[in-house]
Amino acid sequence: xxxxxxxPETFQQVxxxxxxxxxxxxxxxxxxxxxxxxxxxxxxxxxxxxLVQDVKDNxxxxxxxxxxxxxxxxxxxDQSMPRERSSPRQVPEGYxxxxxxxxxxxxxxMTEIQNSNSELVTQHYLGNTVExxxxxxxQISKPSDKTKKIIWMDCGIHAREWxxxxxxxxxxxxxLQNYKSDPKISGFLNNLDLYILPxxxxxxxxxxxxxxxxxxxxxxxxxxGTCYGTDLNRNFNSxxxxxxxxxxxxxxxxxxxxxxxEPETKAVAQLIEKKKSDILCYLTIHSYGQYxxxxxxxxxxxxxxxxxxxxxxxxxAAALTEKYGTSYEVGSTSLILYSNSGSSRDWAHMIGIPFxxxxxxxxxxxxxxxxxxxxxxxTCEETM
Amino acid sequence: ELPxxxxxxxxxxxxxxxxxxxxxGSPGRCLALQAVRSGRRQDIDGIGHKYYLELVLEDVVxxxxxxxxxxxxxxxxxxKNIAPDVQFTIEGELKNTDEADNMFYNRIKSLDKELxxxxxxxxxxxxxxxxxxxxxxxxxxxxxxxxxNSTENTKFQLAQIKHVKQVKRNDEYLEFxxxxxxxEMVSQEIIPWQMTVLWHPQxxxxxxxxxxxxxx
Numbered sequence: 001x002x003x004x005x006x007x008p009e010t011f012q013q014v015x016x017x018x019x020x021x022x023x024x025x026x027x028x029x030x031x032x033x034x035x036x037x038x039x040x041x042x043x044x045x046x047x048x049x050x051l052v053q054d055v056k057d058n059x060x061x062x063x064x065x066x067x068x069x070x071x072x073x074x075x076x077x078d079q080s081m082p083r084e085r086s087s088p089r090q091v092p093e094g095y096x097x098x099x100x101x102x103x104x105x106x107x108x109x110m111t112e113i114q115n116s117n118s119e120l121v122t123q124h125y126l127g128n129t130v131e132x133x134x135x136x137x138x139q140i141s142k143p144s145d146k147t148k149k150i151i152w153m154d155c156g157i158h159a160r161e162w163x164x165x166x167x168x169x170x171x172x173x174x175x176l177q178n179y180k181s182d183p184k185i186s187g188f189l190n191n192l193d194l195y196i197l198p199x200x201x202x203x204x205x206x207x208x209x210x211x212x213x214x215x216x217x218x219x220x221x222x223x224x225g226t227c228y229g230t231d232l233n234r235n236f237n238s239x240x241x242x243x244x245x246x247x248x249x250x251x252x253x254x255x256x257x258x259x260x261x262e263p264e265t266k267a268v269a270q271l272i273e274k275k276k277s278d279i280l281c282y283l284t285i286h287s288y289g290q291y292x293x294x295x296x297x298x299x300x301x302x303x304x305x306x307x308x309x310x311x312x313x314x315x316x317a318a319a320l321t322e323k324y325g326t327s328y329e330v331g332s333t334s335l336i337l338y339s340n341s342g343s344s345r346d347w348a349h350m351i352g353i354p355f356x357x358x359x360x361x362x363x364x365x366x367x368x369x370x371x372x373x374x375x376x377x378x379t380c381e382e383t384m
Numbered sequence: 385e386l387p388x389x390x391x392x393x394x395x396x397x398x399x400x401x402x403x404x405x406x407x408x409g410s411p412g413r414c415l416a417l418q419a420v421r422s423g424r425r426q427d428i429d430g431i432g433h434k435y436y437l438e439l440v441l442e443d444v445v446x447x448x449x450x451x452x453x454x455x456x457x458x459x460x461x462x463x464k465n466i467a468p469d470v471q472f473t474i475e476g477e478l479k480n481t482d483e484a485d486n487m488f489y490n491r492i493k494s495l496d497k498e499l500x501x502x503x504x505x506x507x508x509x510x511x512x513x514x515x516x517x518x519x520x521x522x523x524x525x526x527x528x529x530x531x532x533n534s535t536e537n538t539k540f541q542l543a544q545i546k547h548v549k550q551v552k553r554n555d556e557y558l559e560f561x562x563x564x565x566x567x568e569m570v571s572q573e574i575i576p577w578q579m580t581v582l583w584h585p586q587x588x589x590x591x592x593x594x595x596x597x598x599x600x
Contacts, residue, residue: 100508213507214543214565214574231572250599252572327419329389336389338570365541366416366444368567372509 002052003029003070006043006059013064014039020058024051025183032145044069048183097170098377100162103133103206106198109169110136117176119143120189127267130220131203135267140175140194149280152272154197157232157284157344159204159215160369163361163379164285168198170380192280201232201264214369218262222249230256233284234340235265238347239298244340255342265344272348281355282348288368289337289360290328292317295349297333298341303349306332313357323382326362333358359383386423392536393423395570396435399534400455403470404441406527409589411517412484414524418442418450432461433536443479444523445516451476459536467532485585488517492558498550499560505544518548521589522562525581528591530566539569546576557584563597575599 008014018034020026028034029044037043047055059066070076095109114123120142126135141148155168175194179185199205203219217229227249234245237259241247245255260266272279292313295303303309310330317328329336333343349356362371362379371379386393401417409415421438428434435457443449451474458469492499504519505511511519522545530540543565551559559582566575576597582590 209507214567216572252574331387331389335387335391336394337391364417367505367509368541368543370505370507370509370544372505372511375509 001046001049001073002068003044003046003073004055004059004066005069006045006064006066007041008037008039008043008064011039013062016062016064017043020055021045024055025187026055027186046070046073095173097166097173097380099373100166100376101169102209103199103202106165106169107136110138110198113138113172113176120176120179121172126197126271127263129201129203129264130218130262133202133206135197135200135202135264137195137197137271138172140172140189140196142189144190147278148191148193150193150195150275150278151281151283152195152197152279152348153283153285154200154268154344155285156199156205157201158286159201159208159217160213161285161287161361162205162208162369163287163371163376165199165205166376167285167361167380167383168196170376171384172196172198174380174384197268200268203264204229204232216252217254218264220256220262222254222257230254230262232262232265233286233344234342235260235262236269236342236344236347238296238343238350239341242341243298244338245342253340259342268344269347272353273351276351276353279348279353281357282345282353283357283359284344284348285359285361287361287371288363288365290326290362290364291336291358291360292328292330293333293336293345293358293360294330295332295356296346297337297339297343298346299339300332300334302332305354309355309357312355320382324378326378326382386425388420388423390423391539392425393420393435393437395534395536395539396425396457396459397423397437397439397455398539398541399468399531400435400437400457400470400472401439401441402527402530402534402540404453404455404472404474404527405524406531406589406591407472408474408478409520409524409527410481410485410583410585411488411521411524412481413478414444414520415441415451416444416523418447421452430461432459434458444520449479451478464535468534470531482585484517489558489585492550495550498552500549501545502547503544504548518560519545521560521581521583522548522564524589525562525579525591526564526566526577528589529564529577529579529594532594533596537570541567541569543567543574551580557582557587559583 014037018037021034027046114121122139123136155164201218208215217231219228220230231253234255240259241255246253256262260269294309313330317330321327345356345358397420398417405415419440424436426434437455439453441451453472453474455472460466504515526542545564547563549561553559562579564577566577578595579591580593
């Protein structure tokens with residue numbers, strides 16, 4: 001890769017260079033954004049090795065003069081840093097993303113991910129669960145002067161949906177392994193931060209490993225410890241308690257003693273509320289069913305931007321199907337599945353996050369919640 | 385007319401698929417709902433709601449093998465103890481599964497001791513190849529249980545076999561006593577259910593007893 005130094009002379013040259021940067025997704029070192037390129041101002045752009053000749057030819061053709069600031073970026077990098085193994089060191093060695101992992105291992109994984117990718121990843125504390133376990137999310141963020149919009153994704157709000165946390169981990173690995181080499185990923189990380197919560201319902205997840213594989217709720221004790229668990233996806237403040245819930249703790253869709261009565265719900269809601277003006281997209285990952293669901297569950301009234309929501313979701317579903325032929329249905333929860341109030345997805349949309357989706361991953365019922373590990377890879381690849 | 389993805393259509397379709405799977409199924413032939421092509425609902429005064437459906441079913445083991453069918457499901461008004469009426473027509477022939485069925489039949493017949501097993505699949509979704517026909521048989525038989533216990537507000541799916549025990553018989557039939565877990569989509573509940581299943585390659589699957597269990 002080479003870094004070229006150009007000082008555009010005319011407005012026409014500026015436009016040309018902007019077009020070049022945008023169409024080739026070139027890594028701009030100076031200025032930060034194509035729109036800040038100006039006549040008479042220094043431009044430093046990094047051109048990937050395979051494109052160097054083409055770009056130079058292009059510049060020559062348009063009589064734009066340039067000089068080579070850095071003839072070999074990799075060499076410079078190697079020289080300036082203690083010799084670390086390149087790419088493979090970015091994700092924890094030996095972590096098997098095609099197996100399900102218990103919570104202990106996921107905690108360790110998060111620490112390692114942060115340590116081996118510290119230029120991009122920071123681990124943040126959200127709050128504690130009912131059983132006093134810490135909840136962490138990972139922030140994937142390219143260092144930059146400007147505030148970027150945020151995409152939030154949480155997995156495992158329901159304990160038994162193991163494929164969801166598996167997907168969150170896979171997603172993080174894919175981003176970290178490919179953000180340097182994949183211009184699409186690199187491009188959107190220039191403008192977006194990713195906040196990933198690999199397991200929201202930690203107590204429930206652990207319970208599903210140790211005691212009851214098909215547990216769904218959290219582990220909040222009610223009625224003097226004779227009854228456990230609130231359905232966290234009925235506990236958010238979105239028409240809480242109105243429909244598709246039970247007020248009885250023994251029910252699997254018990255909505256809790258009030259909106260955000262559960263510490264897990266509170267922890268997530270607080271953070272999202274604080275950052276809501278920067279959050280572009282809220283994603284919550286579940287299984288099973290193979291759906292991309294848009295608001296709302298608590299009413300059949302369409303969301304204000306439902307056309308746009310559908311459009312984007314349909315594109316996503318089509319892209320997903322392309323990989324292995326897996327078909328996903330798209331629509332609002334209340335029409336496709338059932339009515340339910342207090343869902344995190346409804347709440348996110350109601351507080352103003354424009355793109356709010358629930359993903360229900362594989363499969364359609366043959367295995368249901370107990371999806372075999374050999375489907376982790378294809379599920380994650382297509383969902384990516 | 386119902387959008388094919390609307391829950392009214394998909395619930396009726398799931399029910400029809402279960403019923404069909406029960407009537408035509410065996411350990412070698414296990415069918416599941418793949419897609420709803422069209423759905424229509426008719427409200428009949430004094431009788432109930434009737435659904436007209438076009439479905440695509442897939443073979444649980446070989447998902448590329450599909451079959452089209454049409455089905456009619458009538459949910460009776462009022463008395464919730466009557467199972468819905470289901471009629472279906474399959475387009476074309478179902479593939480012959482005699483070989484797989486006979487192989488399984490002979491294998492079980494030749495066991496020294498009655499078969500006993502637990503947790504199929506296990507918590508990680510694994511099923512050993514020997515247990516696969518046991519699961520498929522449960523899938524087919526659960527079609528009966530689901531059909532008998534479905535309403536317009538339920539959508540059942542077999543989640544797991546907790547326990548299965550073969551029952552010794554003097555005749556040619558195989559008998560299994562299953563404890564299964566059914567996942568009900570609308571309430572999200574997991575419901576333990578006992579079912580006694582009779583099977584013979586030439587005589588199809590029969591559920592002679594089924595009873596909903598209390599949650600532990």
